[in-house]
Amino acid sequence: MANTDFSTRWADIYRGRRNHIRSKIGDGITLWLGHSLQPRNYTDNTYPFRQNSHFLYYTGLSQPNLALLSFPEPDHDVLFAQPENIDDIIWSGKRLSPHDLACDAGIETVEDEERLETYLSEARTRGLKIHYLAPYQYSSLFKIAQLLNIRTGDVGPGASQHLMEQVACQRSVKSDVEIAEIEEALAITDRMHRACMAAARPGKRESEIAAMIQAIALSCERQQSFTPIVTVRGEVLHNHSYGGILAEGQLLLNDSGVESSRYYASDITRTCPVSGRFTSLQADIYNVVLHMQLETIGMIKPGISYREVHLGACKVMVEDLIGLGLMKGDPSNAVEAGAHALLFPHGIGHMLGLDVHDMEDLGDIVGYSRKEKRSSQFGLNFLRLSRPLEAGFVLTVEPGIYFIPALIDRWKGEGLHKEFINYNRLYPFGSFGGIRIEDNVVVTPTGTRVLGPAIPKTIPEVEQACKA
Numbered sequence: 331m332a333n334t335d336f337s338t339r340w341a342d343i344y345r346g347r348r349n350h351i352r353s354k355i356g357d358g359i360t361l362w363l364g365h366s367l368q369p370r371n372y373t374d375n376t377y378p379f380r381q382n383s384h385f386l387y388y389t390g391l392s393q394p395n396l397a398l399l400s401f402p403e404p405d406h407d408v409l410f411a412q413p414e415n416i417d418d419i420i421w422s423g424k425r426l427s428p429h430d431l432a433c434d435a436g437i438e439t440v441e442d443e444e445r446l447e448t449y450l451s452e453a454r455t456r457g458l459k460i461h462y463l464a465p466y467q468y469s470s471l472f473k474i475a476q477l478l479n480i481r482t483g484d485v486g487p488g489a490s491q492h493l494m495e496q497v498a499c500q501r502s503v504k505s506d507v508e509i510a511e512i513e514e515a516l517a518i519t520d521r522m523h524r525a526c527m528a529a530a531r532p533g534k535r536e537s538e539i540a541a542m543i544q545a546i547a548l549s550c551e552r553q554q555s556f557t558p559i560v561t562v563r564g565e566v567l568h569n570h571s572y573g574g575i576l577a578e579g580q581l582l583l584n585d586s587g588v589e590s591s592r593y594y595a596s597d598i599t600r601t602c603p604v605s606g607r608f609t610s611l612q613a614d615i616y617n618v619v620l621h622m623q624l625e626t627i628g629m630i631k632p633g634i635s636y637r638e639v640h641l642g643a644c645k646v647m648v649e650d651l652i653g654l655g656l657m658k659g660d661p662s663n664a665v666e667a668g669a670h671a672l673l674f675p676h677g678i679g680h681m682l683g684l685d686v687h688d689m690e691d692l693g694d695i696v697g698y699s700r701k702e703k704r705s706s707q708f709g710l711n712f713l714r715l716s717r718p719l720e721a722g723f724v725l726t727v728e729p730g731i732y733f734i735p736a737l738i739d740r741w742k743g744e745g746l747h748k749e750f751i752n753y754n755r756l757y758p759f760g761s762f763g764g765i766r767i768e769d770n771v772v773v774t775p776t777g778t779r780v781l782g783p784a785i786p787k788t789i790p791e792v793e794q795a796c797k798a
């Protein structure tokens with residue numbers, strides 16, 4: 331690939347990231363394994379390829395079947411790639427050569443992938459520790475077992491806790507170029523959401539709206555950052571079916587995002603009225619969710635924990651729902667008891683970066699501080715990010731209110747939190763669905779900034795976009 335100034339700059343960024351993690355790891359070598367293509371129904375019919383995000387973070391290389399070894403000395407990295415072969419050229423066309431790949435990633439040494447095993451066995455003979463992250467794809471698990479000559483059951487327990495912690499620490503703080511990537515993705519996401527609002531009308535199918543979202547991503551030569559939620563049953567939190575038909579009086583929830591050219595994710599939710607105008611009941615609940623979202627954004631700053639922000643949003647919700655007659659009692663006590671989780675059963679947000687739930691494969695070391703354990707209380711137990719925030723963190727802020735008939739019936743039957751919930755006032759909400767409003771923000775040294783263009787969010791803005 332022609333080494334333009336732009337790609338040279340990125341090559342320097344990847345080299346800098348590798349040198350940083352190297353300095354934190356000290357002795358031993360680190361094995362970074364890229365992803366391989368995954369079969370869908372037989373070997374040659376594969377799922378769309380997505381590179382491992384850690385591999386992307388340290389190399390930027392998005393091609394399958396790559397590996398990297400990082401040695402303790404500065405700049406000492408070896409890329410392992412398959413040599414060019416004529417069969418691949420016939421079936422898949424010419425690919426970047428191993429040398430070009432190494433160049434793009436700022437790596438000076440490249441080897442045939444078959445040499446990886448030899449390198450690793452030599453390192454083991456020399457008594458070097460080999461650090462790696464626990465894999466979550468079975469093909470990677472088997473590959474590591476084979477490369478290190480260990481049993482598959484020992485691969486996970488043998489992963490390097492120290493490496494996991496250092497990667498989480500490094501990837502959590504986003505640089506300006508990473509934030510620019512997320513904002514680039516958000517510019518496309520803005521178009522997805524405006525198109526959805528403009529297209530929503532009675533008789534339209536969810537699948538047609540989902541197809542429009544996909545068309546926008548594809549026309550920009552991008553993959554979506556996750557399977558979008560496009561539904562009039564917004565109370566089903568991860569509803570991935572598109573079988574519904576939009577009807578007068580319903581709400582359409584759209585939770586979708588796209589990847590930037592360097593694979594950073596956006597993750598935005600908007601909820602709009604199918605008929606173009608919110609009913610007064612819908613507007614009341616919508617404004618509670620909006621109030622929660624704006625209050626949350628106002629609370630975010632370095633030092634505050636996301637758990638505290640989450641509980642702050644819950645308290646705003648309870649206060650407002652008391653005003654509407656749906657809840658009662660003391661708001662702080664209601665939140666402490668977990669009564670709000672009937673209508674807001676998930677967390678206020680998560681980290682965002684190369685993964686839409688950034689680094690979720692590393693587990694709770696990303697979202698929780700060392701001494702902190704996940705709550706066992708219903709609702710709070712789904713909080714993905716709880717720890718104190720730092721400048722440079724990129725987060726989602728995504729409060730929601732959902733009327734889940736099965737959950738309401740169950741709690742009502744058990745008389746759960748009846749001192750805080752006016753169950754008899756929840757009858758009109760049987761087919762209400764759910765509302766969520768989600769933005770992506772960066773924590774700044776003094777507060778926060780909402781990323782990307784302003785996507786219609788207030789009731790007048792959303793109703794205006796529905797008319798477009």
Ligand SMILES: [Mn+2]
Nearest residue numbers: 597726728768
């Ligand atoms: Mn999200």
